[in-house]
Amino acid sequence: MTDFFANIAPIAFEGADSTNPLAFRHYNPDEVVMGKRMEDHLRFAIAYWHSFAWEGGDPFGGQTFERPWHPQDQMATAKIKADAAFEMFDILGQPYFCWHDADIRPEGDSFAESLKNFEAVIDYFGEKMSSRDVKLLWGTANMFSHRRWMSGASTNPDPDVFAYSAATVKTCMDATLKLGGENYVLWGGREGYETLLNTDMGRELDHMGRFLNMVVDYKHKIGFTGTILVEPKPQEPSKHQYDYDAATCFGFLQKYGLENEVKLNLEQGHAILAGHSFEHEIATATALGVLGSIDMNRNDYQSGWDTDQFPNNVPEVALAYYHILRDGGFSTGGTNFDAKLRRQSLDAEDLIAAHVGGMDICARGLKAAAAMIEDGGLDAALSERYAGWDTDAGKAMLNTDLDTLFNQVHSGSIAPAPKSGRQEILENYVNRFV
Numbered sequence: 001m002t003d004f005f006a007n008i009a010p011i012a013f014e015g016a017d018s019t020n021p022l023a024f025r026h027y028n029p030d031e032v033v034m035g036k037r038m039e040d041h042l043r044f045a046i047a048y049w050h051s052f053a054w055e056g057g058d059p060f061g062g063q064t065f066e067r068p069w070h071p072q073d074q075m076a077t078a079k080i081k082a083d084a085a086f087e088m089f090d091i092l093g094q095p096y097f098c099w100h101d102a103d104i105r106p107e108g109d110s111f112a113e114s115l116k117n118f119e120a121v122i123d124y125f126g127e128k129m130s131s132r133d134v135k136l137l138w139g140t141a142n143m144f145s146h147r148r149w150m151s152g153a154s155t156n157p158d159p160d161v162f163a164y165s166a167a168t169v170k171t172c173m174d175a176t177l178k179l180g181g182e183n184y185v186l187w188g189g190r191e192g193y194e195t196l197l198n199t200d201m202g203r204e205l206d207h208m209g210r211f212l213n214m215v216v217d218y219k220h221k222i223g224f225t226g227t228i229l230v231e232p233k234p235q236e237p238s239k240h241q242y243d244y245d246a247a248t249c250f251g252f253l254q255k256y257g258l259e260n261e262v263k264l265n266l267e268q269g270h271a272i273l274a275g276h277s278f279e280h281e282i283a284t285a286t287a288l289g290v291l292g293s294i295d296m297n298r299n300d301y302q303s304g305w306d307t308d309q310f311p312n313n314v315p316e317v318a319l320a321y322y323h324i325l326r327d328g329g330f331s332t333g334g335t336n337f338d339a340k341l342r343r344q345s346l347d348a349e350d351l352i353a354a355h356v357g358g359m360d361i362c363a364r365g366l367k368a369a370a371a372m373i374e375d376g377g378l379d380a381a382l383s384e385r386y387a388g389w390d391t392d393a394g395k396a397m398l399n400t401d402l403d404t405l406f407n408q409v410h411s412g413s414i415a416p417a418p419k420s421g422r423q424e425i426l427e428n429y430v431n432r433f434v
């Protein structure tokens, strides 16, 4: 036991009228929405890295947080960090968490020593999980922080780094399997370039494709039944990252024969960095059949940085869940808060309140999305707008050729008549629910 969260009781659902800042006003895990418990829809996960490994630094200043598990380069403090993390899981009652290897274990002097540290912490997690309901949503390897990854992991010009990356991912997949994880994520922060002057892009993409095929082969070899997920992001830390957005990732997966093996972990902040809305990325992934999981953390719209803030905008969140629910909801995926406090938010209470607020915003968004689906207004508007394609004449157009269509149009038997897109009416409709 640590005393980091002393005096903070488990968070209870108190209803929308509650003024208690440490109570859920909307997130009621057992409340049934569209025939399913809210907890089972949202599948919340806490990110170990931002909540426990990040120390409050930014490009202009170092650590602002003081935690009982600092410094983080010792096995003893890794265990105190784990104790505090599971105490927070007990307080929030969210069903899942996520980690990178580097968040949970101190780096050793060699690969073997780092692995020994990692395996010891994974065993420590296993003990803690055996007496709780909390599960692992996904594990992942941090292949961007240490200087060895500065020129990439699987896309590194040095084949030795490719090998080191493969060995690292193997250990993280083994640990994910051991803890019963439901997905394995790859985010390639350095899988891209700083300048094309020193980069052979075609070769790097081929290496990344080969690497991901090795990951999928290993998944089947060890009997991991979870989902392999790639997380798109356009840039930062690299100037340009190959996994730019959902559409780019799908093209990559298809080129390397992985579109039926790998799905996407979409993040709201990364969508914003790519110049998209979150619902655009989700709708793209659902249209292409590769929606896997989401990271529900926003960026600041003014700064242009990847600020990883907790969600606080119900209409945005509602439209995201609308597209997720229309796709049938999550299977192995969930809602991960890849979100961190502001560096002035020093207290344990800030960490709890941030997650309480994020979970409540998502619950409100989910309820609004479900209400829109149950009302059916948007679906009815779509059916009406595309009704021409359900007629025999409309269907026939997709099975003919340019000459036939030319003759129909030239003879005057087809003459388009523009109709309103009704955008403002539909925006007003959404505002009834959010």
Ligand SMILES: [Mn+2]
Pocket (backbone or CB within 6 Å): 231, 267, 295, 338
């Ligand atoms: Mn993320």
